[in-house]
Amino acid sequence: MGMYVAGFSSLMTARAPDAGESCLAGVRKEFQLRRIDRFTLLALASAASAAEDFSGERKLVPETGIILASSFGPARIILDYVYDMFDFPPDQLVPGKFSHSVHNAAASYVANCLGACGPEISLAGFSGLRREAWSAADTWLRCAYCPRVLLIFVDELIPFTVFSNEKGCTRIEDGSAAFLLSPRPEENRRGEVFCDCAADNTADIFERLLQQ
């Protein structure tokens, strides 16, 4: 069984900061998400455009599965919550900050906004994360767990993740990329992905799609 890229989009804010921020502002307005954090918007921006790239609509068919992969997750809001813990008594913390600090909040918003009710997982990790995410998508499609998978990679640069990069702990970039994957050759719009558990060629796939 093959795995085909039926739709693709990316928002590399690190490469085009002004255009990126304006795109995020547009997504915030489009989906009426006044209070949503930037990490979630990054994920949603690419996800909605990948759906549109496939069908012309910023919607997914309801059975679509979602896999979101991120190293630090919503780090900005996690730190916000932790700093509140330092500054305020334990009975004065903001519930919304806590509920949005969980790793899967962004995937949940993507599902809500794009109307996807299929299986949904968020993956965490570092050097092996991208390989693991492709493998999970391939597994879901092979086992007919859902008819298509929207695979989203997202991370956000904030002072803490910049610090992690500067210390050589990570090489996080600011931005997101989303791949709508299908097992059906007739839905192949941007190429076939061969999933090899021993290798990670996400960067090659990504650069090739950007050139299309």
Place this chain on the structure above:
Amino acid sequence: MSSSDSNTIVISGMGGISPAGQDCAETRRNLYLPPLPPNRMYPALKMPFRLLIVPVPKGRNKSESLLGIALREALADAGLTSGEERMRRVGLCLGSSGDVQFNDLYFLNDFRNNAVRDETLLRNFTSGSIAEKCAKELGIGGPVATISNACVSSADAVSLAAMWIQSGKCDIALAGGVDRISKMPLTGFHALGVTSEGACRPFDRDRSGLNLGEGAGIVVLESVRSAAARGHKSPFFLAGFGAAGDAYHITAPHAEGRGLEKAVRMALSRAGIGPDDISFVNAHGTGTEANDLCEGTVLARIFGERLRYFSTKSITGHTLGAAGVLELIFTLIMLDEQRIPPNWNCAVPDPRLPVPPMLEASSIRGSFAMSTSLAFGGCNAALIAGRF
């Protein structure tokens, strides 16, 4: 997936530590005894919780210790040894809610004050996910993944690991999860207004919220062919699994349980069985009004009047990312005993529930049982345990 299908996933071992017991043998006894009250209190919040006391070696955190205990028990039960040649074709899929976040309070306080002198903690965190680090220690060479899907994390880990085997990515996979109590979930769940000031009472008319708990659980999944080839016999198999999203709200379940119903029906369909084949349901049952009403209503809609269900969170508290796999293990133990406990701490069932939970221990006859999990973000999962 029937028990005779070559695609069947054998559960060839299990290990778990939770407030229900330090291992599966102790858990087996405690599931049928009235639970002790929560053993710790967060005084400023008047909030009881269930803390485990385990030795934590220097250089390790509590989650690693809990996970180590569950892994050792599961591997021994399955007749596997860490580092053996076979482990090079084994997969490892773990779920956790808190252990994927870098939230060390001392480090972050230093960071905020520009006073970080030693990056070791951060370097350790970014050196790999919890599954990657465990895989390295155990000599595991197959697929690896760490899922962070709030309270369904480890249930989803079991499903993904099962599909690795079904898709030929490995012959054996360890699957499970871990979560430990820390200040972040304690204050966070309190802020959400869903914690109880007493022992939690799932499905009770006078329930007042959840208690937090902690723990770790691991199941060893294996293809029939692999188990037969090494002569390992187990009474259990994973009959089916399903997952679906509500696409509704960040914390509240869909009022009509849209996602949960879909997840349950998907698991039944993948197992190739009907609702009448399920002898009982070990429900998520957190003891919050939103969860209990949604879950009780959906289960009654699918299973009808003959539904037998209960929650074990009155024994363990809510172990978050570890809850899915721990409750699968409890379900396997009950299938093996052919006996289910009452829904402890439920004196008067909520009259809005179409079918009341089990109020007394009861013997059962059957080969299949279900464990359900719900989470923030509207994620729902159902696992079906089978007994040969």
